[in-house]
Amino acid sequence: MDDARPLIEVENLRLSLPDLAGKPLIGPAPKLEILKGLSFAIPRGAVLGIVGGSGSGKSTLGRALIRLLEPSGGAIRFDGQDITHLPEADLRPLRRRMQMIFQDPLSSLNPRRRVGGIIAGPLRLHGFDAIDRRVDAALDHVGLPRSFRGRYPHELSGGQRQRVGIARAIALRPDFILADEIVSGLDVSSQAQVLNLLEGLVADLGLTLAFISHDLSVIRRLCRNVLVLHRGEIAEHAPTAQVFAAPRAAYTRELLDAIPLPDPDQPWA
Amino acid sequence: MSALLDIRNLSVALKGGPRLLRSVSLAVAAGEVRGLVGESGAGKSMIGKALLGILPRSVEVVDGQILLDGDDLLRLPPAERRRRIGQRAALIPQDPLTALNPAHRVGPQITDRLVDILRWPRARAEARALDLLAEVHIPDPGRVMKSYPHELSGGMRQRVLIASAFAAEPALIVADEPTTALDVTVQKQILRLIAEMQARHHTALLFVTHDLGVVSKVCQNLSVLYAGKVVEDTTVRDFFRAPGHPYSAALLAATPKYTDPDGSLTPVPEAVIAAVRAEVEAAETEWQHGRR
Numbered sequence: 001m002d003d004a005r006p007l008i009e010v011e012n013l014r015l016s017l018p019d020l021a022g023k024p025l026i027g028p029a030p031k032l033e034i035l036k037g038l039s040f041a042i043p044r045g046a047v048l049g050i051v052g053g054s055g056s057g058k059s060t061l062g063r064a065l066i067r068l069l070e071p072s073g074g075a076i077r078f079d080g081q082d083i084t085h086l087p088e089a090d091l092r093p094l095r096r097r098m099q100m101i102f103q104d105p106l107s108s109l110n111p112r113r114r115v116g117g118i119i120a121g122p123l124r125l126h127g128f129d130a131i132d133r134r135v136d137a138a139l140d141h142v143g144l145p146r147s148f149r150g151r152y153p154h155e156l157s158g159g160q161r162q163r164v165g166i167a168r169a170i171a172l173r174p175d176f177i178l179a180d181e182i183v184s185g186l187d188v189s190s191q192a193q194v195l196n197l198l199e200g201l202v203a204d205l206g207l208t209l210a211f212i213s214h215d216l217s218v219i220r221r222l223c224r225n226v227l228v229l230h231r232g233e234i235a236e237h238a239p240t241a242q243v244f245a246a247p248r249a250a251y252t253r254e255l256l257d258a259i260p261l262p263d264p265d266q267p268w269a
Numbered sequence: 270m271s272a273l274l275d276i277r278n279l280s281v282a283l284k285g286g287p288r289l290l291r292s293v294s295l296a297v298a299a300g301e302v303r304g305l306v307g308e309s310g311a312g313k314s315m316i317g318k319a320l321l322g323i324l325p326r327s328v329e330v331v332d333g334q335i336l337l338d339g340d341d342l343l344r345l346p347p348a349e350r351r352r353r354i355g356q357r358a359a360l361i362p363q364d365p366l367t368a369l370n371p372a373h374r375v376g377p378q379i380t381d382r383l384v385d386i387l388r389w390p391r392a393r394a395e396a397r398a399l400d401l402l403a404e405v406h407i408p409d410p411g412r413v414m415k416s417y418p419h420e421l422s423g424g425m426r427q428r429v430l431i432a433s434a435f436a437a438e439p440a441l442i443v444a445d446e447p448t449t450a451l452d453v454t455v456q457k458q459i460l461r462l463i464a465e466m467q468a469r470h471h472t473a474l475l476f477v478t479h480d481l482g483v484v485s486k487v488c489q490n491l492s493v494l495y496a497g498k499v500v501e502d503t504t505v506r507d508f509f510r511a512p513g514h515p516y517s518a519a520l521l522a523a524t525p526k527y528t529d530p531d532g533s534l535t536p537v538p539e540a541v542i543a544a545v546r547a548e549v550e551a552a553e554t555e556w557q558h559g560r561r
Binding site for chain 2: 053054158187188189190191192193195196214215216217218220221244254255256257258259260261262263264266268
């Protein structure tokens, strides 16, 4: 493994999806281009924030990175391997290495399974041994008591559920995690806990993370670099500090200005 | 000055179950914008629902008064209560898609209430709806009246609901997380619009939100709720300068601020949660004692 090489490299990535709203009664739906030629890389151990308004293509980009969607053009390389058009069977061995944490922990955790089973599921699927020990370790990592193995998702708070989602992802010891709006459904107090937890895990486990959010204020602490998406194109890709101090793109400025700071003296014109 | 809305010791409980609102008192003066802040489950939406008489069937008011213009809504006969609420109060809901009926055009959804409850002639209601749609900066009000909700964007639908809320010139509007479902840039436009409409019509607003950033932009005063109890009642200026309750201070510290250089976040400390919970439980025990 070549450590100097970025874990993920994206070159001129294009992706179109059928526009079902514009579909004629008979015949195929017209194609709508969501991602219009994106190029960037995510180095090993880095945390990249992906920010944009609704409809900017940030979730589509995330899903393309872990090949839940197939690009219509360009290339994605994961650890040096071209995965752009890799068939599902060839992707399978890579699936363990790229995991996802979802926005809504209630709908992404099976309500009929206990926490232990939820975390053990993917471990079994990928043929791990010592599953009990790994489930316990994952719960320890996310700061949930081991006794939570016997609980159902509905018995947990929003923040605890999101920890289960994180535990399920890290139990597989992945190289890359995609976190799509994972704190936007949480109250501020659990939001802070989950973000602090994730920051610790990235450092401890040497994870590479893509963190999608519409909220610029939650990524400041976590992400070293930020990619601002606007209508399927990269408006700005720069170190986080620079984006906040001196945004280059007008759209980034607009996004920053629109965030209401908890401060009655902030001018908000 | 007597308040437009005066909620006194309001308690709401699950039928035969625990209290969800615990002796809540808060007042809103004519033209005042008051924020109602709390984490999910704190009961902030429940207050708006109790006031508008739209509590879920499983929940009932067990104690207290809701005085609107000095009359206790809870003591009025049901028909009279509905008429009062319809004339004097309105709601801007959270989710603009589910709040509009997808099978009906937008126009009648604004005018029907004016015609059915306030007995306006249809022509007058329609003229009023057109005026208001123009007032909320909808470019082609005539076309929007004839549109179905799915033909409008999220921001546009929220504008329609704002127009609808102001239609009968209510004295009080409950805005229940009106921008939570929207993008930050659209949120800013909508908040500005609500502020503009509120100032022009001199309407009092009870602004329910979990976002302290939003509160600091649109409200004058706020009530902080925890577990169905008001833990702080203060002005926005004082709250952000020096929160009076430890829970409020912790909530403020946990709110992300992109201007902080290290962007650090402090979760609400367990000790603060334990203290505020103990406070709520003590009040609960005292209340149950009083009932016996």
